[in-house]
Amino acid sequence: MTPIALAVACLLAVTLGYVAVCAGSPFGTCRKCNGFGFATTTDRKGRPKRGKHCRRCKGRGKRIRIGRWLYNRASRIYREGTR
Incomplete structure (x- = not known):
C-alpha cells in the first residue's frame, strides 16, 4: 500500500468518525466555560464562586458542533431551493 493511499484511508476514517x-x-x-454555563471566579478569600453567564453558549453549557451546523445550513438551503 502506498503512503498516499494510506493517508487517504486515514483521512476518510477520521471524517466518517x-x-x-x-x-x-x-x-x-x-x-x-467547560460546560458550566458560567465563568468561575474567586472571591477575596480565594474560594470559587459563580461568575457571569457564558456569552458563547448563552449560559447553557452546550454548543452545536461545527459539522452539525454545516449540515443544518446545507439542508436548509437545499430545502428552501427545492420548494
Whole structure:
C-alpha cells in the first residue's frame, strides 16, 4: 500500500468518525466555560464562586458542533431551493 493511499484511508476514517459523532451527539460542551454555563471566579478569600453567564453558549453549557451546523445550513438551503 502506498503512503498516499494510506493517508487517504486515514483521512476518510477520521471524517466518517466525525460525521458519526455529529449525527449521534450534535451538541458538545462549550470550550470557553467547560460546560458550566458560567465563568468561575474567586472571591477575596480565594474560594470559587459563580461568575457571569457564558456569552458563547448563552449560559447553557452546550454548543452545536461545527459539522452539525454545516449540515443544518446545507439542508436548509437545499430545502428552501427545492420548494
